[in-house]
Amino acid sequence: MPPVTFRISRGDKTSTEFREYTTEAGEGMVVLDCVHQIQSESAPDLACRWNCKAGKCGSCSAEINGQPRLMCMTRMDMIDTSQPVTIEPLKSFPLIRDLVTDVSWNYRVKKSIKPFKPRKPDAPDGTWRMQQKDVDRVQEFRKCIECFLCQDVCHVLRDHHKHPEFAGPRHFVYTAALEMHPLDTEDRLGQMKHEGGIGYCNITKCCTKVCPEHITITDNAIIPLKERVVDEFYDPLTRLFRMFKPKK
Amino acid sequence: MQYQTYEHDVIVIGAGGAGLRAAIEASAAGCSVALICKSLLGKAHTVMAEGGMAAAMANVDDRDGWKVHFADTMRGGQYLNNWRMAELHAQQAPDRVKELEAWGAVFDRTKDGRILQRNFGGHRYPRLAHVGDRTGLEMIRTLQDHGIHQGIEVFMEMTAHTLLQESGPGSRVTGVFGYDRELGRFRVWKGKAIVLATGGIGRAFAVTSNSWEYTGDGQALAYRAGADLLDMEFVQFHPTGMVWPPSVKGILVTEGVRGEGGVLRNKDGHRFMFDDIPDNYKNQTAKDEEEGWRYVTGDKNANRPPELLTRDHVARCINREVKAGRGSPHGGVFLDIAWIKEKIPNAEAHIKKKLPSMYHQFMQLANVDITKVPMEVGPTTHYAMGGVRVDGETQMSTVPGLFAAGEVAAGLHGANRLGGNSLSDLVVFGKIAGEHAAKYAKANPASRVSDEQVDEAARRALAPFEKGARGENPYLIQHDLQETMQANVGIVRTENEMARALEDIQKLKARAANVGVPGNREYNPGWHTAIDLANLLCVAEAVTRSALDRPESRGAQFREDYPNKSEECSKFNIITRPVNGGAEMRVVRQPLTPIRDDLKKIIEEQAK
Known part of the structure; x- marks a missing residue:
């Protein structure tokens, strides 16, 4: 050459x-x-x-x-x-x-997301049982190597500089991995709606395109999270039920 | 001299698996903890571990148990291991795996929903908990995501330069002097106990699977602080690294390929691993290809294929084939996983599922589709069995208050490490080191940090700027060191070649004293390389001197001039320590501690 x-x-x-x-x-x-x-x-x-x-x-x-x-x-x-x-x-x-x-902002965002909280162990020896097919989708998200290329290409961060109000694709993937973890009992949808600003994402899929680990960020992580947020906060029936549901 | 100061109970240097686990443990014990990492958090070398972590959970084969794991580890290490560490490791590894699951790790599953375990070289039963071929990423991310909520203060992209001590080498440690990469500012962390978790020394060699961080920092820091180094001659050459294209030479190809049924062939298509099976493994090795295949597909009555013998042996067999002119076009041999399509349907999808990183690595870097054609592989410098000599119970070094865990520590692996034992090593001994560092910190009040020591360290750190661009180029010295170590202290060693390496190292030390870098202190990789050089030269010398003092071939050390094991050499470890105020390096033969009777019995029983 x-x-x-x-x-x-x-x-x-x-x-x-x-x-x-x-x-x-x-x-x-x-x-x-x-x-x-x-x-x-x-x-x-x-x-x-x-x-x-x-x-x-x-x-x-x-x-x-x-x-x-x-x-x-x-x-x-x-x-x-x-x-x-x-x-x-x-x-x-x-x-x-x-x-x-300086990528330190990403580390601060991650720290602000509620950590993993497992249900009680399934077996007396303190272990759990999970089927491979139930962990496959979480394993996809956990392939993330935190290169932040998805954050770099996301126009909400890159062009609109919404850093304080928008967690970015990396942290939606991180949150999706926790929310869809078969053992997890925590609820992060409020965080995603408010501090995470997931509504800003208009699913242009640029993040998915640049991911070196080929994680289908938009389709598998962001859209399901958006749907859950909508179900939780905007569905009139759910709101009605919530009025009668005992507080957690 | 200007510097920022911090005070903590426990300072952990290194944020891979061992460092993170130590920090979590010390923090849980109520200590304030500083975690200093050379890179960004989560990027440490642990991230590259592929195959899995060994733990006798017996999820796949119920004949497994800690005693079998213990005996396998001792046999693999040719009985030079610290037997207490091997015992603790085998006993505690299963709990550490379960703990990772409780912290969010998602391992591959068995059909009944438990953690799946895979076959690996030297392990009698399927024992490696894993996630495809990215187990290290899973481990470090789990520890990182758990650790950031434990109140640990993390210092990213900062390098430890000198250990501060009460009264010179050998005395109690009082803190750490270092610098941040971003602006090159000096920092001093005062602490009551220090845990070294800095990893290995692979960058001393030209062909290595190790990242740039692996410059022997912890070993050199400890050595200069007067601590003993142990077993430095034992450097593991992983049998399968990439050999082509040249720029990726050395990048790891996981043993998991062989665990999943991959076979080694020479250019004539011959499975040469069947040609040479060591006596002490004969009754555990498959007698033909058919039995080997049955083993990797889970037949409990079959013995393992010879590709899954210990790494030292496989690496030497590959070396032999290449030297005899039976190698592949680019100086390696063929590793074939694609052949399993003869045996199972959907082989292509199976390979992609089980070895996704390998598939992408070869596709992207070498244009090779491993589901269709064989890979070309050859030995690569991978792991340091030796390192800081520690007490088996507590992981404390011979310097009071200074602990070590993970690859930087010696003892667990003896003369050769089994694959999968390093990830379990990190969490088992990371936890123990964190626990005992916390105990030490609680029992011993903080000591004063000496300004003179700090000034002296800062003066040394800044010296390369005085010479500037007129000084020696640090990259070239590093390059020359890597070449001489690769050529003269590599996989096959002789006295003459190693003597030549020692001469070269002395010359390189003289050049390094004159090293210079242009520019300023802000994120200046030339300067960082210049500082790391001192550490690399120190460990390179320790490896060479120790190797010279072991006139035999055992485990990872193969001496062409002494091709056999010697009875006499089976009785000692080799210690490296500074004498004459650090001006001279001395090697000392340290007799092995006699093994406890109950453990000896386990080894005898398992050998049957």
């Missing part, structure tokens, strides 16, 4: 600029390999996050030619290298430096 030119966004919250770097892309290399090579050849202080380099930890999220992707799972032979390849940080979060953004 001939040398490839990259345009990498450099800078911090005060200012950024694109700088060009050229490096050799060998057989089978991924974008993260090229970034590492650039670090060791010409830009040792180029900031980027990464850990596993195997698509399992979700650290190296970036926008490659405008597409939100994991740098470690994007092969050079998949992208057009006739033009310089652009690498930018995620846009939905404040920039720290170069390709690294």
Whole structure:
């Protein structure tokens, strides 16, 4: 492969600029390999996050030619290298430096969601019984590697900056995993409606499209959650029943 | 020198499985806990564990029990294990798995709705609780999502640089000096007890399954604090890493592939694992391919296929095939799971369900569809059996107040670790370390942190900036170290090569003293690499010196110049410790503690 030119966004919250770097892309290399090579050849202080380099930890999220992707799972032979390849940080979060953004908001949102609360164990030895088919859908959600690409691409966060009022796709998936967990007894629908702002999502499915774990975020997590919220808060019959239901 | 200070009862360094479990335990005991993680929370190396966690719950085969698990672990470790740790581990692992379920983990299920267990190398019965091939993710996420509600103070993207002590190496620890990645600011955590849970040393080698964080930080921190390191010569080379394309060389291919029926073949299509079966495993290994298949499909009367022998052995067999010119085009051998389509209907869907990450990994990184064609695999540096020497009951190191758990600690695995025993190790000993660190913190009031120590550490940390771009490039030194370790202290070792590695390490140390980085302290990976280098050089030297002092082949160590086990060498572990004020590294042979009679009896019974 001939040398490839990259345009990498450099800078911090005060200012950024694109700088060009050229490096050799060998057989089978991924974008993260090229970034590492650039670090060791010409830009040792180029900031980027990464850990596993195997698509399992979700650290190296970036926008490659405008597409939100994991740098470690994007092969050079998949992208057009006739033009310089652009690498930018995620846009939905404040920039720290170069390709690294401050994603701490996500950790705060997660902490605010009510934790797992299991029912009493099914067996005297303190264990439970669950059928595989009943855990399949929860296992899909639990594949999430918290790369936050779904948060990055969601226009409610990216364009409308609704961070304080909107939990974002990652946390809808997290909540769905808890709500649909066969053992869980907690109720988070009020949280989803109010603090989570799930009503803001207008199911454009951009999150599903970018998910590197292929979780069907919109169809399997967000829409069922929206339906539950509607049943709980807007269904006239349910409201009527609730008036006579003893308080929890 | 400016720095921010925090005070806690217990400081945990590292937020993988062991660190999180230790923090949860110490917090539950009423201690205030700081959890320092080098990366973002939930990204630690545990996330990469694939196959499962070993626990003798006997959900799939009721003949299993802690005694069998104990005996398997000791046999796998060639009896150099700390037998008390192996006992506690086998006894407590089932409770730790159940606890994870109570905290929200969703393991794969048996038909009657219990936790499913799978076969793995060296385990007599199906024993690994798992979630497809992403068990580590399930574990770390469960501990993380539980842990964030336990009042633990988490410090993300911060690196521990130096352990602070009352009066120099060997004395009680008083705190941790470190820096944050974001702005490069210095921090001091004052604490009564410290738990190291920093993982392994894989980045000392060129081909590794380990992430960038695995630079031996905990081992080096402990060593510089005067603690003993143990068994450092035993580095596990996982038999199956990816070998192609070059940029992904070393990435792990889970043993679960073989547990699900995957077989190893050379370029002639021959299943070479049947050619060489060690004597002590002969009566537990399948005599032909047909029996091996019956085993992986759950026939309790069948013995395991030779692909599921211990990792050290499988890695060497692969190495032998490649060296003999019978390897695959890119210098590995073939691992074939696609062949099971001859045996079962819907094989393609079955493989995708059982090994989803492997399917995607090969599809995306190598353009290989593992449901149709074999993978190419070869050995990759995977795990450090050695590490900080700890007390089996409490996980305290030889330095008062300093504890260690998980991969950074030594003892449980002896000369070779069985697959699946690391995830259970993390939670069993993470809990024990957290419990005893909390006890220690309650019994011992806080001690004063010395300003001079902090200033001295800060001065060392900043040294690379003084040389700037004129200094040695840290990436190149790291690269050279990885090359020499890979070539000279790898899967097959000789005295001459290791002596050469030691020379190289001394030269690299001299270069590292001159390391320089441009730029400033804000999120500067060059600077971080420069700091990690000191740790890598320390553990590389410890591995090499220990390996030289064990003139035999046992477990993960294979010496071409001493190809057999030696009776004499079966009687000691090797300790590495600093002498002459840290200027020199010394190795000491430490006689094994005689095993308790009841445990000895268990081993004898299980060998039948």
